[in-house]
Amino acid sequence: MVPALELRAVHAPFGHGPGLRDVSLHVGGGERVAVVGPSGVGKTTLLRAVAGLAPLDDGQVLVGGHDVTTFPAERRGVVYLHQAPVLFPHLSVGGNVAFPLHVRGGRGDAVRHRVREALAAVRLDGLEGRSVHTLSGGQRHRAALARAIAARPAALLLDEPLSALDPALRADVGAAIAAAQAEYGPAMLLVSHDLDDVGALADRVAVLLDGGIAQTATPDILFARPATLGVARFLGIYQELRGEVRRDRAITCPLGTFDPGERLRDTPAGTVVTVAFRAECVRVFTSARGAGVPGNGARASVVGTRHRPRGSTLVLRLDDGAAATLTEAAIAGEGTDHVPGDEVIVTLDGCGAMVYTG
């Protein structure tokens, strides 16, 4: 099946660096793909280049299989939505939503019907005659989406659609985005720096690092299996320790020894690796317990507790002698009653850890 939107080896300049290089991506009809990456990596530049608002040095942009690389913005069949909604102040809500239809020569009942449909899809029924200056923040976002729906583009490009919004407004706008797609099923390419938003909105995620795509995967696979150390570092949910490959192919690190499975079968013994793991992979055992404490664990002391909206973690200092390393362990079960200064044994659940060479 021909993708609704496809980027082939796109090279785009931005800033003073090398810019975007060899970016390839496709978005199917009805699919939502998010492009994430650190600030300043070129996410918005990529989106603007697809929309025809920024130049390309090389590569192709295809919409519905047609090469639109040399087409001006108004003929590409994609609509770009800015982070903050841009409504035309001299037009009413209905006038704004009808705008893409009027510029294509639409008039009369057909336009009015489409406007009503688009406003109903985002729950702004009956607001055609309102001035845009009287709309609330959430209503402005929804009005901009309604206008994009009315235009019926093959693809919608959303630039940080949920950034700088309070939680209630995020839910409101997120629902409006889902409603917009349900209306007629356009492809959606959105950029964000917020991984929580991406996890909620996207079917697939592309990580943009150092000017290129480092990994494309579904959110669950991306978060569980970052392809490179750079991706793991960008996700911000992984901690790192140096490890070494043993003769029996086990990995030894300050948190103990674990079997990496088939991952490093061909890696020579003695190779130094980076072990990246999430807090949930760290197991904490009370030192005083006898039976059940694994022999390959590391000794550590509790420094404190860190509380976050989605759970709390223990902050630990490993007694590895060479350097003190702070490690976080998700608090669950036996870890809940530890206080600073407690001596504990920690191990790493090797199944949840990623190992990177080089």
Added chain:
Amino acid sequence: MSARRGTIAPRSLDASRIVRGVVLVALIASSLGPLLLLGLWSLSGRWLYPAILPTEYSDESWRALGGGALWPALITSVALAVSAGVVGCAVALPIGRALARLRGWRRHAGAAAAFLPVAAPPLALGTGLQVALLSAGLGGTAAGVLLAHLVPVVGYLSLFFLGTFTLFDARVEAEARTLGATPWQTWRHVLLPMLRGAAGESMALGFLISWSQFALTLVVGGGAVRALPLEVFALVRAGQDRAAAVGALLLVVPPVLGLAALRWAARRTSMMPA
């Protein structure tokens, strides 16, 4: 009564009110005073020193307005100023937009070039323009005078629109383009409506700048183009004080209306996207 901490004492409030009142009265008096004097002169039949007020009143100078040179001169001045405002706006708007798109030293150089005719003394400017317009066969014509007025008008208005477009949200154009509007449709359906207020302000400003041009009109017009400032000056030199007072009052009315139009247009300016 002593003042509490964090509040202003009532006595200080009274004093500042009095000072504000005095300043306001002085400003109004300095603006309206000369106009009142002109009004008295225009209606005076007999007013000799040391009388503080006219001893006789007459509306003869006002009744003679229709048959004299003042009325045609007023019409000429209004036509020149309105034309300068409209044409100046049309010319300066794209210049201001182009200047706003420049960055760094190019923008400063462009703004300086636009400001040059504004900074140059009108007599010097007029002398140079006279030579050029005479060569083009436009010396001593209304068209030539209009072109001369457009030099400072376009300069001022280009800087005005530079400020306007500096504040203008460029995302509006991008949004319109991706919604399917061609560059011309973006101008016609989005930018021009949003710039309506600014255009109105600029036309009123252009009117006021052209209205006040005496030296340029005199030098370039060569005395053949009889605008109102020239007529008033001629009446003053001829010692016809009452007629000159009528002419001076006529000089004031259109600018006051122009300023009112400027204020009205400024209130209706809405360039920021919602």
